[in-house]
Amino acid sequence: MLEILELRKRYGDKTALDGLSFAVRPGEVFGFVGQNGAGKTTTMRIVLGVLAADAGEVRWQGRPMDAAARRRTGYMPEERGLYPKMRVRDQLVYLARLHGLPADRAEASTDALLEQLGIADRGADKVEALSLGNQQRVQLAAALVHEPDLLVLDEPFSGLDPVGVDVLAAALRARVDTGVPVVFSSHQLELVERLCDSVGIIKDGRMVAAGGVDELRSRGGVRRLRVAVDAPAGWADGLPGVRVATGAAPDGAVVLELAPDVDDQAVLDAARRAGRVREFRPVARSLVDLFREAVAA
Numbered sequence: 001m002l003e004i005l006e007l008r009k010r011y012g013d014k015t016a017l018d019g020l021s022f023a024v025r026p027g028e029v030f031g032f033v034g035q036n037g038a039g040k041t042t043t044m045r046i047v048l049g050v051l052a053a054d055a056g057e058v059r060w061q062g063r064p065m066d067a068a069a070r071r072r073t074g075y076m077p078e079e080r081g082l083y084p085k086m087r088v089r090d091q092l093v094y095l096a097r098l099h100g101l102p103a104d105r106a107e108a109s110t111d112a113l114l115e116q117l118g119i120a121d122r123g124a125d126k127v128e129a130l131s132l133g134n135q136q137r138v139q140l141a142a143a144l145v146h147e148p149d150l151l152v153l154d155e156p157f158s159g160l161d162p163v164g165v166d167v168l169a170a171a172l173r174a175r176v177d178t179g180v181p182v183v184f185s186s187h188q189l190e191l192v193e194r195l196c197d198s199v200g201i202i203k204d205g206r207m208v209a210a211g212g213v214d215e216l217r218s219r220g221g222v223r224r225l226r227v228a229v230d231a232p233a234g235w236a237d238g239l240p241g242v243r244v245a246t247g248a249a250p251d252g253a254v255v256l257e258l259a260p261d262v263d264d265q266a267v268l269d270a271a272r273r274a275g276r277v278r279e280f281r282p283v284a285r286s287l288v289d290l291f292r293e294a295v296a297a
């Protein structure tokens with residue numbers, strides 16, 4: 001398990017991390033989200049020892065994270081860091097060797113990853129000759145090639161097309177299924193929602209919401225209903241304990257937020273009195289909604 005405990009970091013008079021804590025369990029994908037400048041990259045750099053924290057601790061498998069544990073970690077830094085003029089396969093074998101893999105395993109791991117990431121035919125090309133999306137695939141291969149026990153990835157999906165996202169996601173899932181914990185940051189919230197077991201929302205260097213995606217959605221007791229009624233707009237205005245959360249969709253449906261004590265059957269009765277009910281169903285809050293609420297609070 002990876003544990004981030006009460007991390008603090010200042011750059012001059014700017015507080016980047018203000019007592020940040022979270023944990024990622026074996027086989028868990030943790031999505032790290034937050035607005036620009038919230039402190040995600042700073043956290044990841046501290047986990048990898050690229051930066052030192054002012055206070056707090058990073059623990060791996062119950063002990064302080066040390067150089068040996070960091071060598072067993074796969075890291076995709078924000079600033080990337082491939083050698084543009086080196087050939088793709090040579091570079092990956094080199095990186096695997098640097099992390100201590102014997103030559104035969106370094107080569108086997110490289111070839112398996114190039115295959116898995118759909119770039120087996122690009123092994124002899126220089127990195128700079130690849131498209132940005134394919135360079136991104138090589139970046140992920142560089143983080144995975146030494147068969148790491150932990151993955152820390154800074155925006156691994158940025159700039160990828162949907163096929164590239166699926167290929168990277170499948171490669172990550174294969175590692176996670178062997179028990180490797182993954183932390184990745186992203187601004188693509190739909191993707192985080194789809195790929196992550198749990199999510200942490202960071203704001204001004206503090207964790208403002210963390211937990212399983214479903215658990216976060218059900219917090220707060222507010223239920224939402226999508227209701228479409230053949231009735232003039234405004235039929236739901238003034239219902240006690242009910243807030244109209246969105247304007248009418250093109251099909252006339254509105255999303256209603258119900259206070260915890262409101263009986264949804266009373267809302268259905270009110271809808272029926274207004275007109276013919278075409279749709280009446282609960283809707284889950286999306287991660288985008290949760291994010292907006294958490295960063296606005």
Ligand SMILES: Nc1ncnc2c1ncn2[C@@H]1O[C@H](COP(=O)(O)OP(=O)(O)OP(=O)(O)O)[C@@H](O)[C@H]1O
Binds near residue numbers: 034042
């Ligand atoms: N080397 C530095 N010197 C001074 N301030 C810095 C430095 N690195 C980061 N900061 C500041 O620390 C805060 C946290 O930055 P960080 O890069 O960790 O955020 P982030 O969540 O990764 O943002 P983004 O989503 O834009 O990548 C920001 O206010 C940033 O301006």
